[in-house]
Each structure stands twice: as structure tokens, then as C-alpha cells.
Amino acid sequence: MVKIRLTRGGAKKRPFYHVVVTDSRNKRDGRALERLGYYNPVAQGNEKRVEIDTERVKHWVSHGAQLTDKVAALVKEASAQASA
Template sequence: MVVIRLSRGGAKKRPFYHIVVTDSRKRRDGNSIERIGYFNPVARGQEVRLHIEEDRLTHWQNMGAQASDRVRSLIKEFLKNLKPAA
């Protein structure tokens, strides 16, 4: 099964996560099919906290990829911040 999940990077005490599409049987930080974004939980100042390539996300969801719980909440946050406040 293909899943969209977080892959950890960064340094000790400074996590950085790539949002990746991968086979569910692979290790967390193992080979992935594609990187579609990133999440920086310790972003400060002008640093971007969350970025997802919408077209690739839509493509993989249409192909049947399931997002993990955390990625699902990040997608909601990203889409909420993407739409301009009216």
C-alpha cells in the first residue's frame, strides 16, 4: 500500500521532516517514491514552517495513497493557510 508520511531529517534536537510518498513496508527514513513537501516544526522568524506541492499531493491521493494521521492534519493546516481570508 502506498502511503504519504513524514521522514525525519535534521539534527539532534532540531527535527526537520520531509513529506514523502512511500510503500508502507519501507522504513521511516528509507527509500521513498517521491518527496512532495516538508515540515519544519522549529521554524523561527521568516522560515517557512510547512510546504506541500498541491499538484503532487492531489496526484498521489487520486492514485490511492493514504495519508498518515499527522500528515492528514498538516494537509488541513496547509490548505487552511493557503486560502485567502475573505
């Protein structure tokens, strides 16, 4: 099954996540089919916290991909930022 989920990057005590499309059997930080955006939970000042290509998310969901709970919340937040 294809999933849209987070992969961890960044340094120790300074996480940074990429939103990727991958097969559910792959490891968390393993091979990804496509990178759709990023999530920076420790963003400060004028840094962007969430950046996601919502059109590509819709494309993958229409082809059967499933979002994890956290990614679904991030997509909702990104679409709210885009409309504001």
C-alpha cells in the same frame, strides 16, 4: 500499500521532516517514491513551518495513497495558508 508520511532529517534536538510518498513496507527514513514538501516543527521568525505541493498530494490520493494522521493535518494547514 502506498503511504504519504514523514521522514525525519535535521540534527539532534533540531528535527526537520520531509513529506514523502513511499511504500508502507519501507523503513521510516528509507527509499521514497517522491518528495512532496517539508515540515519544520521548530520554525522561528519568518521561516516557513509547512510547505506541501497539494496538487501532487491530490494526485497520489486519487491513485490510492493513504495519508498518515499527522500528514493529513499538515496538508489541511498548508491548504489554509495557500488560500489566505
